[in-house]
Amino acid sequence: MQRRPPLLINTEAIEAWPAGLLRARSNLDARLLARAHWVLRRKRDGRYLAAVLVHGVHAMVPRLAREPGVEEALSLLHAPLARPFAATLEEQWLALAGLQQRLQQLGLDPQRYADDSGLPLEPEPCLLHLAGHDRFGRPLWLRRGAAQGWRRMRVHAAREGVALDAISGFRSHAYQLGIFERKRARGLSVADILKVNAAPGFSEHHSGHALDIGTPGDAPAEESFEATDAFAWLQAHAGEHGFQLSYPRDNPHGIVYEPWHWCWKPANG
Known part of the structure; x- marks a missing residue:
């Protein structure tokens, strides 16, 4: 079995x-x-x-x-x-009430941030599946459909001579909040932190559907990924496995171009 x-x-x-x-x-x-x-x-x-x-x-x-x-x-x-x-x-997801309260404690208005960025609050799934390991040897957690799609896509790419590896997958609200708390303790303002970190609760990584993808030999999460064979292969074939590029150039969310960030979109939504 x-x-x-x-x-x-x-x-x-x-x-x-x-x-x-x-x-x-x-x-x-x-x-x-x-x-x-x-x-x-x-x-x-x-x-x-x-x-x-x-x-x-x-x-x-x-x-x-x-x-x-x-x-x-x-x-x-x-x-x-x-x-x-x-x-x-x-199919259960964590409630967002606690997150919204903690965002307000940081001085962030969730509704205003959502309106300004065009990004929805992303609830966390109650259950995640192991999708292998990332480039750094850490367990890679994703929702079941995304995990299956990632494994199939990686095998497909390998058969065509393209190596894909994962940089990161699921990240929790609490982890993101911890980043903000530690940076605030060092004296940074929330406005300064938001220049480099998404507001807790608004990252696609919270959903368990998104992952950052790289290829061996290329620096992780850098725009240089755009020039690799791996990125060209993803542009041609990622959609066959349910993945879409979330933040292309000049995206409406004001997020910097991220050729490495791909999100699995369920067939029913």
């Missing part, structure tokens, strides 16, 4: 990762990860919070019970339908 790819269970504050995909950061981590099925990981900064073992939960931080979202994440892991292939989670 064919083994299905691992899943990432996503909640507002915490991600539940298959333990075998995480890197140990200490000898204690290594011992726990070797025995664990899942690891709870704080989305804002990637901190490992707890290892879920056969016979219970082992805290990896002090005062685990005070961590926001721990009970929710554990309840999903313990629910029979959420383990391991939760059809009930496949």
Whole structure:
């Protein structure tokens, strides 16, 4: 029987990762990860919070019970339908209310930003599928259709002598908010940060449908990608696999030209 790819269970504050995909950061981590099925990981900064073992939960931080979202994440892991292939989670998305509140705390009006940029708020999926690994060896998480499309497209390109690799895929609201918080702590204003980082919640990467694509030997996420055989191949064939270039030159969102950023568009929308 064919083994299905691992899943990432996503909640507002915490991600539940298959333990075998995480890197140990200490000898204690290594011992726990070797025995664990899942690891709870704080989305804002990637901190490992707890290892879920056969016979219970082992805290990896002090005062685990005070961590926001721990009970929710554990309840999903313990629910029979959420383990391991939760059809009930496949079409669910996280609520946006918490994100909007945190944007306002940053001094950002979500509606005004949406009007100015023409970009919609992007909810996060509750379930993501492993689509392989990116150029840096990190697990690449995407929605199921995008993951399948990426794998097929990469094989198609390889058969025609073109090498594609992924630079990044899914990124959470919390991760993006963490970037803003760290930069503000260094003294940057929100206006300055927005010159180089999209407002949290408005990136296609949050949807699990978008990925940044590169080719070996070319710098990641640079306009030079436009001159590669890989980009020419994508222009000719990406649409066959459901992918579209999101930010061409002079796009209506005011986003800089990104020849590396491609988004899978579901057939029904």
